[in-house]
Amino acid sequence: MQPGLEGVVVAETVLSHAAPERGMLWVRGRPILDVVGLGYEGTVALLWEGFVGAGLTRAGMQQALGATRVRASKQTNGWLAIVGGRPLDEAIRIRLALLPDDIEPAAIPATLAVSIPAALRARAGAPAVAPDASLPLAADVLRMLHGAPPDAAQAKALDTYLAVMAESGMGPATFTARTVASTRASLTSAVLAAWCSFTGPLHGGAPGPTLDVLDAAAVADDLDLWLEQKLKSGERIAGFGHRVFRGNDPRAAALRAALEQMGASAGRLQFAAHLEAHLAAVLDRVKPGRRLPANVEIMAALLLDAVGIPREAFTAIFAIARSASWVAHALEQQNTGRMIRPASHYVGPAVE
Ligand code: COA
Numbered sequence: 639m640q641p642g643l644e645g646v647v648v649a650e651t652v653l654s655h656a657a658p659e660r661g662m663l664w665v666r667g668r669p670i671l672d673v674v675g676l677g678y679e680g681t682v683a684l685l686w687e688g689f690v691g692a693g694l695t696r697a698g699m700q701q702a703l704g705a706t707r708v709r710a711s712k713q714t715n716g717w718l719a720i721v722g723g724r725p726l727d728e729a730i731r732i733r734l735a736l737l738p739d740d741i742e743p744a745a746i747p748a749t750l751a752v753s754i755p756a757a758l759r760a761r762a763g764a765p766a767v768a769p770d771a772s773l774p775l776a777a778d779v780l781r782m783l784h785g786a787p788p789d790a791a792q793a794k795a796l797d798t799y800l801a802v803m804a805e806s807g808m809g810p811a812t813f814t815a816r817t818v819a820s821t822r823a824s825l826t827s828a829v830l831a832a833w834c835s836f837t838g839p840l841h842g843g844a845p846g847p848t849l850d851v852l853d854a855a856a857v858a859d860d861l862d863l864w865l866e867q868k869l870k871s872g873e874r875i876a877g878f879g880h881r882v883f884r885g886n887d888p889r890a891a892a893l894r895a896a897l898e899q900m901g902a903s904a905g906r907l908q909f910a911a912h913l914e915a916h917l918a919a920v921l922d923r924v925k926p927g928r929r930l931p932a933n934v935e936i937m938a939a940l941l942l943d944a945v946g947i948p949r950e951a952f953t954a955i956f957a958i959a960r961s962a963s964w965v966a967h968a969l970e971q972q973n974t975g976r977m978i979r980p981a982s983h984y985v986g987p988a989v990e
Pocket of ligand 1: 872
């Protein structure tokens with residue numbers, strides 16, 4: 639038995655491949671750093687090619703996601719009336735549950751893209767801003783959120799984030815999507831289940847708590863003592879550790895470059911490196927042999943914060959990116975025709 643299925647191969651995929659020891663991740667055979675140039679829409683087209691149609695292009699995907707944002711925005715008020723002031727992650731769970739089974743795949747990221755800004759604005763008593771189908775999704779999300787045309791550098795940075803974070807192999811939510819799809823349940827069910835798996839703080843729920851860690855560490859009187867207490871109490875320090883990328887995550891480098899291009903967060907980038915070095919030193923003392931390098935969520939949290947996304951929305955914005963993967967993996971799994979049904983090892987009372 640492999641606890642947590644670590645290292646267990648559960649699927650064959652054409653979608654991505656990671657070589658963590660070389661700090662490499664390929665999406666459909668392309669190095670992740672090249673994927674940045676495709677933008678979010680180009681990355682979705684790349685992932686969905688052959689699963690959601692053939693000959694998909696970046697421009698075609700931008701059109702499809704724009705048109706579906708406009709359609710999805712027409713259902714936003716009804717949903718907001720149901721969810722009231724619930725936390726955003728709960729509200730998103732309900733929003734996805736309201737989607738019909740025969741949804742077109744583009745409606746999934748598009749629905750998230752219009753729902754998140756609308757819910758955040760409703761909190762502040764502000765009306766939703768209608769989507770602009772002619773814009774790339776990242777720019778439109780910022781426009782709908784802030785009620786004004788976005789700064790070009792911020793729009794580019796969010797676009798890079800969405801492209802870079804779209805596909806990452808067999809994370810728990812992607813595996814969930816594949817499991818649900820393997821029973822021939824609908825794509826909507828697969829994506830809703832993936833979202834539920836995603837929201838946990840060890841997974842897609844990590845970027846908000848990561849920013850909390852950076853903020854709290856920055857004002858700690860004695861950083862080493864603060865870290866030591868956390869480690870001794872068994873607390874997980876968000877933003878550190880990863881099941882696959884144990885340091886040298888190429889996505890972090892891409893996000894860092896996007897932040898640097900924006901000219902933002904220089905002080906916070908420096909502090910993040912300082913925190914990582916202190917954690918390594920404290921680990922040497924408190925848990926010798928354990929390594930917990932910074933994971934991609936530190937750069938992700940700094941980037942999302944720098945483009946003006948409130949931290950309660952970090953997980954939902956991350957899901958816009960990752961839902962592209964859930965769709966592709968769900969459809970790839972369905973194509974295998976084989977239901978996922980693993981076995982368990984019985985350790986209960988003796989049986990005859
Ligand atoms: N802070 C403190 N301790 C941590 C830790 C962290 N961030 N990450 C792992 N550990 C501890 C584990 O508790 C475990 O301790 P134990 O052996 O005493 O039980 C040990 O380090 C080994 O854990 P490991 O096998 O490397 O972790 P994992 O593969 O099970 O978990 C994560 C990977 C990502 C879930 C884990 O590192 C984590 O919780 N990170 C914080 C949340 C986060 O940033 N998630 C986003 C990842 S992109």
